[in-house]
Amino acid sequence: MTRFLINWLLAGFFLDRSRWFLWVPVLYAVGIGAYYSVLWHPSLYWCGLPVFLISLLFFRFVRQREGLLIPVLSLAIVTAGFSGAILRTEWVAAPILQKKSISMFTGIVVQKSAGQKSVRLTLAQPEFELASIPDLKTVRVSTRSDVQSLHPGDKISVKAVLLPPPPPAYPGGYDFQRDSYYKQIGAVGYTISRPEIQTRDAVSLRAQISSMSALLRDKINRYILKNSTETSAGFTMAIMTGDRSHMPKSQLEEMRNSGLAHLLAISGLHMGMIGGIIFFAVRLLLSALPILALNHPIKKWSAIVALIGICFYLAVSGMSISAVRAFLMISMVFLAICFDRTALSLRNLALAALLILVFLPETLLSASFQMSFAAVFCLIAGYERWGHLLILKSNQRGVLRRFTYYFLGIFLTSLIASFATAPFAIFHFGQFSVIGVAANLIAVPIMGFWVMPMILIAFCLMPFGLAAVPLELAGDGISMILFIAHYASGFTASVLKVGVLPISGLVVLILAFFWFFIWRHSVRFLALGAAPFILALVLIAERPSILFSQSGALFAINDQKYGTAASTFRSERFERERWTQLLGIQEFERLTNWKTPIFRCDGTGCVYLKNTKVITFLNNAHTIKTDCDRADILISRVPIPKGCRNPSTIVDKFSLWREGGHALYLDEKGNARLETVNSLRGDRPWVPLVYRKWLEVNR
Incomplete structure (x- = not known):
């Protein structure tokens, strides 16, 4: 039976030999992820050791056993990702300020x-x-x-x-x-x-x-502010120069809650629209001249002009990760046209991902990289299997049929992209938009047929100072999109807050996801076996019972019976908002209004009773001795002397200063587990020096 399964697996792998390259960026990313998961700083010597070991394996075993070729090559790619992250970290090393x-x-x-x-x-x-x-x-x-x-x-x-x-x-x-x-x-x-x-x-x-690139963006931004309305100026700047700082927070929140936030990031949608408009406009103009259309490759000429256009768009966009990824992908589309190759394919996407990871391995950890590649990967994989049916149906006679299938394509695209990015939205933000598919169905056509053509015309006329009219017309379309975002985000269930997804569940989900979509034969159904493990990892994921900020000015309690509450709303607003995402709640209650029998406060501090455990929050040094005698867990904004022996866990001013924010986990038996910001990061060059020195002393 075992031999049969092995032969079946090998047969599936070799039948999909053309798909092996798609695993290269995945394995390279595994190596990068391994680098960022360790709690120590690997030296440059680690770059040579994997090469030596793999060379030894290759020359000693692979020549004799061809079956080892794939495992050895896979190991080589993983270690290359690990080494690439080390080299990048050393390359960008620069001093960091350690104190105010x-x-x-x-x-x-x-x-x-x-x-x-x-x-x-x-x-x-x-x-x-x-x-x-x-x-x-x-x-x-x-x-x-x-x-x-x-x-x-x-x-x-x-x-x-x-x-x-x-x-x-x-x-x-x-x-x-x-x-x-x-x-x-x-x-x-x-x-x-x-x-x-x-x-x-x-x-x-x-x-x-x-400075030249930034100066160009600055000039464009100032022109936009001068010739656009206050409502649309921030949105226009976001899609023209990548600068979202002028958008009101309310607009950003509504775009995010309605599932339209991707319209603000210069990504594949914008780059594809700009490139596509240029390509088809140039090709239309050239085809109007029979002498050119019949004797020259005007399709390739149009692709080259479109490629130059998106190069300019990338230059003024601020070159964010989403913009660079989109540029690489769209440029490969136009290059494929020039060389008579398939324009959109998973191979091109894999090559674009590999290029970004080789030169910027840290982008693997960013929400922009993860969500953009997940969306594009799913779209290409989906349309690779079923897209030809949609194209055949839409090319049949009838304008109404074409428009119907166009909106059907937008609906399917939004649906696929929403499901593809949902796990990453949950992991990074603890929420995802439920109404996003419907909002995109209306907003994307407005963006494609109205806003982006006007933006392209504005780019062309701006050097002559004649872009005011297209910017005004683009602003009208933007106002409609903002209205859609405002209306959609107003629904009670427009955003589902579920709390942050554990990283272990996300990693298993991603690997199973790639396994299912990269392979094309029956071996891909093995990925379904990962579903119980993913579900188990999500269900057993813990939420912290107590969170404490580094300054000590803010702490929050998460009680399964009585809900969640925070100590103050006057300071640490950013931390409090991030905590709501972690716990999957709308907002904290005020601890001063928290009427529960297990929590009370006075002028010196607070006491919280949890599963026979006495947890005290100390604000000053007057009651240190009393709290040391009665508390099982002591959390203090002031230093605690070494003579305080009764508490099993002590967090004081120096602990917070050295280790950052704290999270305390309490189980039903009363057992406590403490995690800190810096203990999960370890001895890395971006971690404050005070913690790294403390690690050296306590090793």
Whole structure:
């Protein structure tokens, strides 16, 4: 029986030999994921060891046993991903600010994002007056000063309050410090003086190139603000330059809750629309000239012009991950046309994914990368199997039939993309949009037939100062999309909040998903066997009973019987919002209004009774001795002396400062398990130095 199963598996693998390449980016991603899952910082020596071992295996065994070829090659790809992440981490290494500082400094503006209340400036090559600040490569600060005369490429001087990049809001949450590390942003903060221009000449070649791109985006943004309505300006900037900072928070929330947030990110939809409009417009014009249409490959010429057009669009988009991924995919479509190849295929998508992961391995962990590739992969896989039937039906006679199948295609596309991105939306945001399919069915045609053509015309006329009319027309279409988002998000069940999906369940789901869709023969049905494991991992996933922020100013209790409540609504708003996503709730109650017999507060702190455990929250040092005598678990905003021996778990001011936010898990028997932000990250270069030094001492 075992031999039969092995032969059946091998037969399926070799029948799908043409699909083997699709596993290359998957295996490479496994290696990258392995790098980010370890709790120590692998040195460069690890890059050579896998190569040595695989070479030894190859020359010793593979020559004699061909059956080992596939496992060895798979191992080689996994270790290549691991090594690639190491090399990328070392390549971008730069100093990081470790504590709050106030200093006068100079820097070159490389990016300017115009928000509604403040302007965010990204400054390169900063030089600080305060000697204790390290030589940071990039600083990002926000300012409320009038900086209309300030442009990318200017060297300015300003006084600012500088802070280390923010840590995750809870253990296992999105790592902003890691994201800043790979962007070489060593500090964030806000200005306390008006920025003064020193010179308008960028120093280095890299700064000049970056400044030229940012200056172009800044000019486009200023033109949009001048010639668009206040309602549509932020949306227009988002789809033209990738800058969403000018969109009101209410609009962003409504777009997200209605499932239309993907219309704001410059991704495959926008890049495909721009490229497609250029391609068909140029081909239509060339086909009007018989001498060209009959004697020259005008289809290939149109593809080349469209490729140049999306290159420009990428340059002004800010080159986000979604934009780069879309550019690679769409450019492969036009290159395939030039070389008489299949335009859309999983092989092209796999190549685009591999290119991004090789050069930017950290993007594997971003929601943008995961959701965009998941959506495109499912769409190509779905239409690869059943798309030809839809095309044959839509090409039959009758305008009404064509429009019917067009909207059917939009419906199926929205449905497939929604299901493909739902696990990632749950994992990153603890929610997904239920009404998104219906909203997309109306909004996407408006975007494709109205907004994007006007945006393309605006791009073409903007150098001549004649883009006001197309921007106004695009604004009318954008207003309709915003109305759809507002109406759809108003439904009570428009967004389903379920809490964050555990990473183990997501990984198993992704691998099973790839297994099912990459293979085309019966072997792919083995992926269905992963369903019970995925369900079990989701059902046994724990939610923290108590969450404590790094500052100690905010804590929250999650009780299965009495609900969830937070200690304050005055501060730590961002952390509180992230906690609601983790727990899958709309909002916390106020602990001051939480009428339960198991919780009480006074002027010195609070006491929470849970499964015979006494948990105290201490605000000051006056009752340390009393709490040390009665508490099983002690959480304190002040330092706790070493003589406090009764509590089995102690979290004090120094623990929070050193290890970041805490999450406490309590089971039905009263057993406690503590997780911290930094204990789940380990000794990594983006983790604060104080924790890494503490690890060295306590090893």
